[in-house]
Amino acid sequence: MITLHHCPQTRSMRSLWLLHELGVAFEVVKHGFGKNLRDPDYLRLNPVGRVPALELDGEAIFETGAITEVLCERFSPEGLGRPAGHPERSQWLIWVHFAETITQHSAALTQQHVALREDHMRSPIVMKLEAARLLKCYAALEQRLAGRGYLLDGGFSAADISVGQAVYLARFFAHLDGFEAVAAWYARITVREGFIASLPGDDTLFAGDFFEPWEMPA
Ligand SMILES: N[C@@H](CCC(=O)N[C@@H](CS)C(=O)NCC(=O)O)C(=O)O
Incomplete structure (x- = not known):
């Protein structure tokens, strides 16, 4: 039995997309994105x-990268995964985990x-800096994806799912304008049924499509 603990539009969407692509049977337990995640019952899982947290045969697994590795090893070692010893293993691991650098x-x-409720708690400097750092991540992806259909030459893999979902979240804060290879790849992977099935319904975390950094005070 596989159970994914999920909040829409968060990192757990990465595991949800992967589970859909793997075609395995699983259940989803949806949680509110708040203090409820500190309930003792949930803390036993994460x-x-x-x-995310994933329950797999009675074991609780947390950390998105670990969940991706475990699920691929078990259900799609040479399809969505790249096993130890495979020529693309290092690149697969790099890009699976690069998703966290973005996120x-x-x-x-x-x-x-x-998340911050009061405007005086927000920092225009942090907003600008973090958005600029997303653009640096896009630049690294642009370099990798130039002349490639997917992150790995061997074809679509969990690396594309991991980074693709990270770019889905990043696009709320940094546009892909000027990153042509990334935009083309993102369009290519997000028509997949697995991605579409991982999108939120009415239960969105973000009340908009884009969040512009605030102007710095003069
Ligand atoms: N490195 C962890 C990060 C997990 C994480 O921080 N998840 C966020 C959602 S994207 C979360 O649950 N945040 C709730 C909180 O910080 O209270 C992973 O990849 O699973």
């Missing part, structure tokens, strides 16, 4: 009270624009 900035920006 000790810092974050999503740390989106998480900081979600805190700035969404």
Whole structure:
């Protein structure tokens, strides 16, 4: 039995997309994105009270990258995954985990624009800095994707899912304008049924499509 603990439009969407692509049977337990994640019952699944958490045969697994590795090893070692010893193993690991390099900035920006309730708590400097750092991540992806259909030459993999979902979140804070290879790849992977099935319904975290950094005070 596989159970994914999920909040829409967060990192757990990455695991949800992967599960859909794997074509395995699973259940989703949806959580509100708030203090409820600190409930003792949930902390038994993820000790810092974050999503995702995955229950797999009675074991609780947290950290998106670990979940991706475990699911691919078990259900799609040479399809969506690249096993130890495979020529593309290192590149697969690099890009699966690069998703976190991107998402740390989106998480900081979600805190700035969404989670902080009072305007005086928000920082235009942090907003600008974190959005600029997303653009640096896009630049690294542009370099990798120039002349490639997918992140790995061997074809679509969990690396595209991981980074693709990270770019989905990043696009709320930094436009893809000027990153042609990234935009073409993003368009290519987000028509997939697995991605579409991982999108939120009415239960969105973001009350808009884009959050502009605030102007710095003069
Ligand atoms: N590195 C962890 C980060 C998990 C994480 O911070 N998830 C966010 C959602 S994107 C969360 O649950 N935040 C709730 C909170 O910070 O209270 C992973 O990849 O699973």
